[in-house]
Amino acid sequence: MSEPKDFSLACPIEIDRYPHVMLAHGGGGKLMHQLINQMFVPTFRIPTNCQHDAAAIDLPSTPGHPAARIAFTTDSYVVHPLFFPGGDIGSLAVNGTVNDLAMAGARPLYLSASFILEEGLPMSTLWQIVQSMQQAARIANVQIVTGDTKVVDRGKGDGIFINTAGVGIIESDLIIAPQSVQQGDAVLLNGDIGRHGMAIMAVREGLEFETVIASDTAPLADLVLKLLAAGLEIHILRDLTRGGLASALNEISLAANMGISIDENLIPVREDVQGACEILGFDPLYVANEGRFIAFVPQVQVETALQIMRSHPLGENACEIGRVTDNSSNLVTMRTSIGSTRIVDLLSGEQLPRIC
């Protein structure tokens, strides 16, 4: 079974320019998209229905079992610090993967949990994280069914990294994907942005505010399934993790080849988060969230959708923040609070490394 080990294809990333992996390659901005879209997607020949948070795949039919449609996703979590206000790497690893499944319109069912532990990690720390994972799984109504444990030598890891993969079942017949996005679609957001990233940064930088900024980490599947159960024609869903709202909108705009316009005045940002962003030099549009998502729906369904969102604990402050404007550009533009219009681009470098 031996095969040639000399892979002669030229590296699709310009090696002269990027001879080494940089933090920005995992930061949610341009370099990460380049790595994914130029190296991983074409080499692995990843189908277009799989190039988002989760892959939507058909299981083949077998005798007595017609094909089922499932969602399958994976995420590794390397957040630093391991514990932060509102959560920890364990609850994050469960919620993040649950949310990736939810963004494919799937009902999350099963999770895997794979640990890369650094020699010397306190056993009590591991135990606390494991309990937190189970609590998060219980709240999200998913079952952890399989796992793996590796230990690396001291100095070759950073306490604990967790990978969770997830499987969910897609019960809706909608195609929740960029190609479904239509001109005039409303962009709905389920609440204020920027809390997760600022919660992490406040701990890292030792900042103290009058109030503690807690991460918004939460499982979004229940809310999304309620929207689907109401028969809403959801065109796309995206959670606002690495790269924040700005990156999610750019990804959709680019993939759908549509323009999107949003209004800064309509985007909720808590005062303490805004303050922390100003002190640390961040733009809340680019800050990671772990319990926030956008949904694109036809304009006529906005009221119904917002009503459902606002009656859910994770959507109390849901609002419409903009709309799909045209198919002549793939730009995201924003009417700012002072009335001007600016382009909201992908960031080039990393803004917040190891945020999730």
Add this chain to the structure above:
Amino acid sequence: MSEPKDFSLACPIEIDRYPHVMLAHGGGGKLMHQLINQMFVPTFRIPTNCQHDAAAIDLPSTPGHPAARIAFTTDSYVVHPLFFPGGDIGSLAVNGTVNDLAMAGARPLYLSASFILEEGLPMSTLWQIVQSMQQAARIANVQIVTGDTKVVDRGKGDGIFINTAGVGIIESDLIIAPQSVQQGDAVLLNGDIGRHGMAIMAVREGLEFETVIASDTAPLADLVLKLLAAGLEIHILRDLTRGGLASALNEISLAANMGISIDENLIPVREDVQGACEILGFDPLYVANEGRFIAFVPQVQVETALQIMRSHPLGENACEIGRVTDNSSNLVTMRTSIGSTRIVDLLSGEQLPRIC
């Protein structure tokens, strides 16, 4: 959605004795089994049909889609060095997960690929590994459909760690699990043991032999599916990774509450592997393989099974190495080459860290 973060349950691992995670907790021996069976399995309430290489799970039926049975598995790969004779971390990450699915009797379909990259990893190294993964996926007839990329700061990782999760479909109605094991079952092995571990160790220790010991890493699903297609009544399958043949037999013996007896003279070990083991002080029974498995079948089916195995490139040297003896003990015993009998136990410490 905030919940108490004070998890008051006592840690199920004796913290006085094991205050920190040690390399042995990932080594495939007693400490790893203790961590899994005392902490992970009860806390996550992992069902008994999921406590092996892969979880066998039923998808719920949806309108027009009766329940399907799938296998779901995960493994993180931290092998050091990244490249070794016969393979690399990329091909290993694909084959290992394919094999975990195969051991559940599933046809592997879809894989995820999640990378934890260390800042500074040469881009060319990443490219080589990515190509190797794709080649391995092509050979194993699986599709990589989803992924994730994280980058950690220099000194907080070790070049590259890869997690692959996998989904396969279970077409057979057999229950391939310890509870199916019966007294008198034959233990079949698909070839010589110890090559993967010794290939890694030879590189690590800078040993040179007359011949290069190459890893046996290979995808086993095709061979297993041929056995199933022939209608053989396979009671259990297990691949011989961390902890090797000895650990796999112990796990089955313990879970099935059956004794197993094997014959050292019947277990193929290549001369160079035997020599390397002697130099480095390893017992081939405990050395990891990445293309070897055992299958338990009723004695009357041994000839058919061996015929199928031997006609496959990955089973040319397949053989019967022992049988299930009784249900009065759960000991693994071996008739040694000099005619005595010894107990083959799980190892206490790690034998070979970071072998996969």
